Amino acid sequence: MSEASGSAGARLRELFAGHRLTPAQRRIAHCMVERAGEAPYLSSVELARLAGVSQPSVTRFAVALGFDGYPALRRALRGPQRPEPAGGGAGTGAGDGTGADAGGNLYQRAVAAEIANLRQLADTLADPAPVARAGRLLAASRPLPVLGLRAAAAQARGFAYFAAKVHPEVRLLDEGGSMLADRIDAAVAAGASALLCFALPRHPRETAQALELARAAGLRVVTVADSPFAPVVHPDDLLLPAPVSTLLAFDTVCAPMLLGRVLLEAMCDALPQAPARLEAFDARAAERALFLE
Helix, strand or coil, X not given: CCHHHHHHHHHHHHHHXXXXXXXXXXXXXXXXHHCCCCHHHCCHHHHHHHHCCCHHHHHHHHHHCCCCXXXXXXXXXXXXXXXXXXXXXXXXXXXXXXXXXXXXXXXXXXXXXXXXXHHHHHHHCCCCHHHHHHHHHHHHCCCEEEECCHHHHHHHHXXXXXXXXXXXXXXXXXXXXXXXXXXXXXXXXXXXXXXEEEECCCCCHHHHHHHHHHHHCCCEEEEEECCCCCCCCCCCCEEEECCCECCCCCCECHHHHHHHXXXXXXXXXXXXXXXXXXXXXXXXXXXXCCCCC
């Protein structure tokens, strides 16, 4: 890639940064970055064909970036943001050390972005008090409902799988629909005092509705979210933020997953019976030859 093309790609990534794009829109963005030199001159039909999306998706992509339509985006790319000739400032952003512009191919940049997210999480955990407090709240809840819908379902399921080895009663809430409210009501009736929610973009409306119900029922909500400004976050919640990366077509969520494991550790610290439960599980697993190793 030429210096001019590299500079154009960096400027395109800067234009796209901070925008919440759908998977189809990310395909368009990646296509434009890979073809940074010709991107300002592609028609919407040509760009749609190259990105493997529909032409209306290209129009919606431009609007998501704040333009009136694709022609306005293309004019902006041809105008002030047009790459300068070699020697006129080429290489801008090529060595600033950020995850998105640190060089390499798309896959390498995605890994670099996740490393940056993990460093940010490490900085956040320099104060362990919020996680320790959350661990105590979750350990004390009988039962413990764990909520995660759509993209967050995998995080909720993983947490619930391990939590059940040390907590006497964990209830996984990973499906929406009218039964979700019933299951929250049942947990409250059974004595639950707290609810853990994994909230990741794009945030389902059902997650916000379920959390409203949980708060109204008196549950203390602990939320692992991608941002303090996530639309499901409430001032009364105990928020544990962990950033996600949007470089690939679908979000990468290494930091929220690791934060979930840290929260499990804090919950184990607050459960005196946790070591005995783990030893009992290991003994049963050995008797049943559950694992190959």
